[in-house]
Amino acid sequence: xxxxxxxxxxxxxxxxxxxxxxxxxxxxxxxxxxxxxxxxxxxxxxxxxxxxxxxxxxxxxxxxxxxxxxxxxxxxxxxxxxxxxxxxxxxxxxxxxxxxxxxxxxxxxxxxxxxxxxxxxxxxxxxxxxxxxxxxxxxxxxxxxxxxxxxxxxxxxxxxxxxxxxxxxxxxxxxxxxxxxxxxxxxxxxxxxxxxxxxxxxxxxxxxxxxxxxxxxxxxxxxxxxxxxxxxxxxxxxxxxxxxxxxxxxxxxxxxxxxxxxxxxxxxxxxxxxxxxxxxxxxxxxxxxxxxxxxxxxxxxxxxxxxxxxxxxxxxxxxxxxxxxxxxxxxxxxxxxxxxxxxxxxxxxxxxxxxxxxxxxxxxxxxxxxxxxxxxxxxxxxxxxxxxxxxxxxxxxxxxxxxxxxxxxxxxxxxxxxxxxxxxxxxxxxxxxxxxxxxxxxxxxxxxxxxxxxxxxxxxxxxxxxxxxxxxxxxxxxxxxxxxxxxxxxxxxxxxxxxxxxxxxxxxxxxxxxxxxxxxxxxxxxxxxxxxxxxxxxxxxxxxxxxxxxxxxxxxxxxxxxxxxxxxxxxxxxxxxxxxxxxxxxxxxxxxxxxxxxxxxxxxxxxxxxxxxxxxxxxxxxxxxxxxxxxxxxxxxxxxxxxxxxxxxxxxxxxxxxxxxxxxxxxxxxxxxxxxxxxxxxxxxxxxxxxxxxxxxxxxxxxxxxxxxxxxxxxxxxxxxxxxxxxxxxxxxxxxxxxxxxxxxxxxxxxxxxxxxxxxxxxxxxxxxxxxxxxxxxxxxxxxxxxxxxxxxxxxxxxxxxxxxxxxxxxx
Numbered sequence: 001x002x003x004x005x006x007x008x009x010x011x012x013x014x015x016x017x018x019x020x021x022x023x024x025x026x027x028x029x030x031x032x033x034x035x036x037x038x039x040x041x042x043x044x045x046x047x048x049x050x051x052x053x054x055x056x057x058x059x060x061x062x063x064x065x066x067x068x069x070x071x072x073x074x075x076x077x078x079x080x081x082x083x084x085x086x087x088x089x090x091x092x093x094x095x096x097x098x099x100x101x102x103x104x105x106x107x108x109x110x111x112x113x114x115x116x117x118x119x120x121x122x123x124x125x126x127x128x129x130x131x132x133x134x135x136x137x138x139x140x141x142x143x144x145x146x147x148x149x150x151x152x153x154x155x156x157x158x159x160x161x162x163x164x165x166x167x168x169x170x171x172x173x174x175x176x177x178x179x180x181x182x183x184x185x186x187x188x189x190x191x192x193x194x195x196x197x198x199x200x201x202x203x204x205x206x207x208x209x210x211x212x213x214x215x216x217x218x219x220x221x222x223x224x225x226x227x228x229x230x231x232x233x234x235x236x237x238x239x240x241x242x243x244x245x246x247x248x249x250x251x252x253x254x255x256x257x258x259x260x261x262x263x264x265x266x267x268x269x270x271x272x273x274x275x276x277x278x279x280x281x282x283x284x285x286x287x288x289x290x291x292x293x294x295x296x297x298x299x300x301x302x303x304x305x306x307x308x309x310x311x312x313x314x315x316x317x318x319x320x321x322x323x324x325x326x327x328x329x330x331x332x333x334x335x336x337x338x339x340x341x342x343x344x345x346x347x348x349x350x351x352x353x354x355x356x357x358x359x360x361x362x363x364x365x366x367x368x369x370x371x372x373x374x375x376x377x378x379x380x381x382x383x384x385x386x387x388x389x390x391x392x393x394x395x396x397x398x399x400x401x402x403x404x405x406x407x408x409x410x411x412x413x414x415x416x417x418x419x420x421x422x423x424x425x426x427x428x429x430x431x432x433x434x435x436x437x438x439x440x441x442x443x444x445x446x447x448x449x450x451x452x453x454x455x456x457x458x459x460x461x462x463x464x465x466x467x468x469x470x471x472x473x474x475x476x477x478x479x480x481x482x483x484x485x486x487x488x489x490x491x492x493x494x495x496x497x498x499x500x501x502x503x504x505x506x507x508x509x510x511x512x513x514x515x516x517x518x519x520x521x522x523x524x525x526x527x528x529x530x531x532x533x534x535x536x537x538x539x540x541x542x543x544x545x546x547x548x549x550x551x552x553x554x555x556x557x558x559x560x561x562x563x564x565x566x567x568x569x570x571x572x573x574x575x576x577x578x579x580x581x582x583x584x585x586x587x588x589x590x591x592x593x594x595x596x597x598x599x600x601x602x603x604x605x606x607x608x609x610x611x612x613x614x615x616x617x618x619x620x621x622x623x624x625x626x627x628x629x630x631x632x633x634x635x636x637x638x639x640x641x642x643x644x645x646x647x648x649x650x651x652x653x654x655x656x657x658x659x660x661x662x663x664x665x666x667x668x669x670x671x672x673x674x675x676x677x678x679x680x681x682x683x684x685x686x687x688x689x690x691x692x693x694x695x696x697x698x699x700x701x702x703x704x705x706x707x708x709x710x711x712x713x714x715x716x717x718x719x720x721x722x723x724x725x726x727x728x729x730x731x732x733x734x735x736x737x738x739x740x741x742x743x744x745x746x747x748x749x750x751x752x753x754x755x756x757x758x759x760x761x762x763x764x765x766x767x768x769x770x771x772x773x774x775x776x777x778x779x780x781x782x783x784x785x786x787x788x789x790x791x792x793x794x795x796x797x798x799x800x801x802x803x804x805x806x807x808x809x810x811x812x
Contacts, residue, residue: 028133028146029763030126031459031485032155032187032466040148044107046131047143048076051083059089061237062112062120068235069128072494073135074144084108091115099189100154103127105146119154121237122187126151129185135495136533136760157415157465159402159424161190162458163243167253170198170214171221176229182489184236186462191233192293192426194243195221196253201281204274210255227285234288241291241337241426242282246275246325247318248299254278260309263302266317267310276328283332290335293378294325297339300358307362314362318342319370326375337376337402340394343368350393355381373398380428383624384409384605388417395421404428407457408605408625412476415464427461429454452744453625455483456767473766477600477627480763481770483744488761488772496535496811503539504689504698504790504808506546513683516551517804518542520703524741524760524771526806533759533775538701538807546689546805548716548794550682551705553632556596559676563669566592568637571662578637578666588641592666594676595632599742600768603627607640610664614800615678616709617662629768632742633706633801634677637664661710679706679800687792692723695810696783698790700776701759703741704734705802711735711745715798720778723786730778734797742771755779773806 054063066087070076087110094115096102101123102113112123134144164179166172176193183191193199197210198220206214233240245253248263254274258265265271283289299318307314322338329336341358344351345365351357359365377399379391394401402424405414411427418425459482463470472478509517521527521542528542560581568575568590579589582597585607593601601609603626611618613634630636666674698720708715711734718730732738735745737756760773780787787810794803 028130029480029485030129030133031480031482032463033470034126034151034153035467036152038150042107042148043145044105044110044148045085045143045145046074046110046134047084049083049085050076050078051086052078053086053088056089056091056114056120058091058114058117059112059120061117061235062089062124065121065235065237066124066127070131072492073128073131074495075497085110088112089114089120096152097154099158100152101126103149103151103153105130105149107148118189118237121184122153122155125185125187126153132492135535155187155466156419156468157423157425159190159239159426160188160462160465161192161239161241161425162188162427162461163192163194163404163429165194165429166198167194167196167245168215170218171195171226173225173229177232178490180229180233180236180238181492182486183458183462184238185489186459186485187466188462189237189239190241190424190426191238192241192243194245194293196245197255199223199226199242199244199278199281200255201277204255204277206255207257207259209259223281223285230286240286240289241293242286242289243293243295244275244278244282245295245297246278247294247296247321247342248302249295249297253295261302261305263299263306265309266306266321272324272328275325279328279332279334283334291337291376292329292334293337294329295339296322297341297380298358299342300361303342303362303364313366315359315364315366316370318364319367322367322371322375326372330374335374335376337378338371340377340379340401343371343377344390350390352389352393354385354388354390355379355383368397376400376402378402378404378426380404380406381410381414382406382408384411384413386413388414388421391417391421391423402426405457405461406430407451407453408627409476410605411457411461412464412472415461416468418465419468425461425465427457429458451619451625452483452629452768453627455486455744457482459483459485477767479766481744481766481768483768484761484763484770484772487744488758491756491758493534493755493757499536500812501537501699501809502693502695502812503537504691504810506541506544506689506805506808507687508543509545509547513547513551514543516553516705517545517547520705520741520804520806524773525762531807533701534757536699536775536809536811538759538809540807546687546702546792546808547802548684548687548792548804549705549799549802550679551802551804552682554675554677554679556594556676559674562672562674566666566668566674569665569667574667574671585638585640590637590639593630593636593638595630597630599766600627600629601636601638603638603640607638609636609638611636612664612677613707614709614797615663615665617664618707618709627767629744631677631707632740633679633708681796681799683794683799683802685794685799688789689791689808690789691787691810692789693810694783694786695812696780697811698778698780698787699809699811700778700805701773701807702738702776702803702805703773704738704798705740705804706800707740707743708734708797708801713797714795715801716795716803717793718776718778719791719793720780721788721791722782723788726785728778728781730776732776732798732803734801737776738774738803739772740801741773744770744772 093113099118101119103123104111114120256264257270258268303314341356342364344357345359346357391401403414405411406428531538565577567577578592581592585591605624605626609628610620613631713734715734716732720728739745755777759775762771764770
């Protein structure tokens with residue numbers, strides 16, 4: 001077999017035997033990227049009937065995983081009396097590292113070698129990535145074809161995980177289950193649910209003070225359902241490490257009997273009864289638990305008040321508290337994890353100015369010498385340092401130290417340092433799994449990790465902890481759109497199997513706008529051919545589409561010729577001047593970036609940025625992550641240092657001048673408007689199609705030409721007209737039902753609405769470089785009624801950003 005070897009590269013496998021065109025889906029992407037790949041020339045058809053042979057007990061979990069999950073992508077049967085291919089799990093190859101595997105795909109056999117349970121799981125997940133990618137452009141009812149290949153891989157960091165912070169928003173079953181599947185597909189092996197006040201045993205009463213921090217009408221998690229979720233985690237090979245913040249953060253940690261200083265009254269033993277009851281409940285619900293995170297971060301207020309009340313040094317009180325909880329954990333045979341910040345002071349010689357040292361003011365760092373070395377210290381840091389000397393010094397003192405990055409450069413640097421330090425890595429989703437009952441923003445929908453760079457962090461951390469030597473282009477750009485990887489995993493849905501479809505003929509595109517729509521086809525790499533997305537055949541005709549609203553680009557060249565300097569206008573108030581346009585940002589500057597500069601600003605984490613779309617703030621990176629995506633329908637304002645946006649010396653850029661929603665504009669040196677992102681109303685406002693057929697569903701492959709400012713804003717309506725005069729109306733909201741083809745959205749939809757899914761996701765060649773295409777399925781509640789036609793209407797937002805239906809089909 002002739003092979004080509006790829007090391008430390010993105011795996012690309014050409015799909016063969018497609019029953020429809022595969023140009024848009026001609027590769028299979030895997031994250032984390034395998035380290036060693038040898039691709040052959042044979043085509044290997046993975047058929048309906050597969051026999052699974054297990055030669056090692058450690059492979060039983062992986063076997064169950066493949067049996068349940070492969071059918072999401074291909075119609076398969078296993079272990080029947082007849083089969084066309086064997087899938088074999090085998091052990092005994094001594095050159096395979098811990099958690100590593102060797103996957104060989106051959107014409108009649110697939111082999112996964114490993115020496116432990118995690119290795120078999122990781123090999124099985126790689127196979128799922130391959131089949132998932134191939135099934136994206138091949139008919140699921142025909143089997144899928146892959147190239148022959150051998151993949152050898154293993155992680156650099158043994159314990160890799162993410163927390164799942166739901167202590168503000170509350171647990172949502174769909175989101176929690178999809179989080180397990182998504183994180184496991186990224187080969188994480190730890191999940192840390194942070195449920196806060198939503199996880200309370202019946203013996204613990206929630207105080208009024210604690211209840212005031214919960215969302216209205218919220219309910220605690222059902223412990224029976226939580227146990228089922230824990231078993232689902234174990235099925236996917238995820239170790240569950242519960243979190244209970246038992247010192248500060250009383251608003252999201254523990255319902256103290258006697259709260260004190262945003263924490264507990266340390267001398268009230270009833271508070272410890274509460275802590276122990278919660279720990280006992282987690283141990284009961286997580287039978288294989290080994291660790292528990294007991295938090296204790298950011299407790300300066302609590303320790304100050306306790307120190308005053310009891311006239312005792314804060315560090316002694318902190319040590320007493322930690323030792324009480326640690327002793328109980330030891331009694332229950334679990335290892336406690338404590339956050340580092342209260343145990344670190346800036347006045348210490350071991351402190352190398354890396355991260356937060358909340359033990360400075362009250363000298364609570366001195367408690368570190370009074371607690372046992374069995375405590376695991378979790379070192380959290382939201383900045384990126386090339387070396388973590390403070391962590392090295394903790395280790396020299398005898399502590400095991402884990403690392404917790406949040407976003408930006410800390411993801412890269414902690415991921416790269418973890419193997420050197422021998423540390424585990426648990427990424428943070430701090431305050432970023434939020435929920436709101438307001439239909440105005442979010443409705444009954446998750447605001448999915450709220451920011452693009454949190455999307456990026458989840459996939460990037462998986463990649464860098466797996467392969468710490470992976471090439472990183474800029475800050476945390478690993479050569480693909482990591483945020484789109486994360487979003488596509490959460491939005492993943494099984495393929496349609498054996499669906500009978502019929503195309504709907506779309507109107508011809510008017511000559512005056514055809515060149516603008518052609519740019520969409522070009523960016524998405526679509527030609528006038530048939531494409532199979534998720535098992536559905538879509539007819540693409542570059543000359544035909546429903547086109548509503550303004551799809552024409554802004555004349556950037558004319559805008560750029562306006563006299564400089566330009567000034568920022570916030571809510572009608574003229575503010576400071578722009579330092580430069582599309583240039584490298586220096587200190588004490590505010591630079592304006594347009595899409596002519598590229599897909600992202602390529603800035604470091606030192607500074608803050610505001611993304612402006614449609615003349616309004618989309619979101620603000622006030623945490624200093626940098627490298628934000630630049631919209632086509634707007635710009636990014638990027639400031640560093642003490643640059644003030646307000647000419648009167650008011651609130652500075654670094655202090656969240658853009659926090660919240662604002663109208664933002666630009667004026668030139670003559671105070672004339674600079675129209676970047678302020679798109680006028682234009683184009684057709686409605687279109688009508690004649691169907692005259694019965695259908696159980698209608699599926700629309702659609703996009704917007706440009707980005708909207710906010711998610712959940714209504715932008716268009718689809719009206720289905722029955723032959724008897726009845727109607728069904730679907731209101732399309734940006735970010736939930738549709739988005740621009742290069743805008744990764746943050747909303748995670750529940751299942752009480754028509755189905756939306758990503759038909760197409762191309763992860764590109766860099767951060768913010770991906771493109772995507774939504775499909776929207778309307779399910780006919782009365783499939784026996786004939787559908788006369790479909791009407792499309794664009795409202796003002798749709799008319800500004802353009803609405804384009806590229807293909808449409810009916811399912812019989």
